[in-house]
Amino acid sequence: MVRGEGSGSAMNPSDVESGGDDALASIPVAISARHVHLTVATVAKLFGAGHALKVHAPLAQPGQFAAEETVTLVGPRGRIEQVRVVGPERSADQVEISRSDEYVLGVEAPIRESGQLAGTPGVRIEGPAGAVALEQGVICAQRHIHMSPADAEVLGLADGDTVEVAVSGHERRLVFGDVLVRVAPDFHMELHLDTDEGNAAGLHPGEDGLLLTPTALRARVLAAAPGS
Numbered sequence: 717m718v719r720g721e722g723s724g725s726a727m728n729p730s731d732v733e734s735g736g737d738d739a740l741a742s743i744p745v746a747i748s749a750r751h752v753h754l755t756v757a758t759v760a761k762l763f764g765a766g767h768a769l770k771v772h773a774p775l776a777q778p779g780q781f782a783a784e785e786t787v788t789l790v791g792p793r794g795r796i797e798q799v800r801v802v803g804p805e806r807s808a809d810q811v812e813i814s815r816s817d818e819y820v821l822g823v824e825a826p827i828r829e830s831g832q833l834a835g836t837p838g839v840r841i842e843g844p845a846g847a848v849a850l851e852q853g854v855i856c857a858q859r860h861i862h863m864s865p866a867d868a869e870v871l872g873l874a875d876g877d878t879v880e881v882a883v884s885g886h887e888r889r890l891v892f893g894d895v896l897v898r899v900a901p902d903f904h905m906e907l908h909l910d911t912d913e914g915n916a917a918g919l920h921p922g923e924d925g926l927l928l929t930p931t932a933l934r935a936r937v938l939a940a941a942p943g944s
């Protein structure tokens with residue numbers, strides 16, 4: 717959890733919960749369901765030339781939105797329908813799925829930070845106007861926390877750090893290690909987990925969690941927002 721110390725933390729959630737009045741940091745958590753990011757060219761192939769993605773619901777990260785459009789993923793073992801497109805369009809196609817989804821599709825995707833797609837497997841994507849066979853771009857997103865430089869400074873963290881986050885769910889208390897800290901000026905503080913991770917912790921809106929940073933600050937998981 718601590719920079720340069722590997723995973724050997726002596727602290728456990730009980731220690732921190734009973735530890736008194738540490739500084740309190742609010743960390744909303746969003747559960748990211750499977751989704752795809754698409755290039756302008758791929759949107760045209762799947763939905764028709766000149767098609768523009770329509771906003772279904774804005775996401776917490778500024779400018780990002782769940783689109784009305786959905787696609788079907790087709791792997792060697794199976795297919796998954798109604799997979800949400802997340803806009804706006806990007807410079808590379810990227811498919812983010814859970815481990816459970818990988819078994820359904822028959823695709824083995826590595827744990828990767830968004831955008832790091834070299835050596836990742838591809839998948840077939842079907843839309844209402846056509847299909848594309850991606851040569852790469854399928855990842856299982858590394859769990860991460862978005863935050864602004866100001867948030868990072870308060871928490872004593874820097875971009876690229878990894879922390880542990882303890883979540884107190886319904887009898888499924890769990891400490892997530894290897895949580896990547898991502899800092900950018902337009903980021904809004906939010907912990908992103910996938911559906912497998914959220915389910916493993918029994919996450920529901922309004923539950924407490926602890927962000928175990930190098931300074932062991934306390935955090936509260938405010939809400940679990942499905943579908944982002």
Ligand SMILES: [Zn+2]
Pocket residue numbers: 860862908
């Ligand atoms: Zn994210």
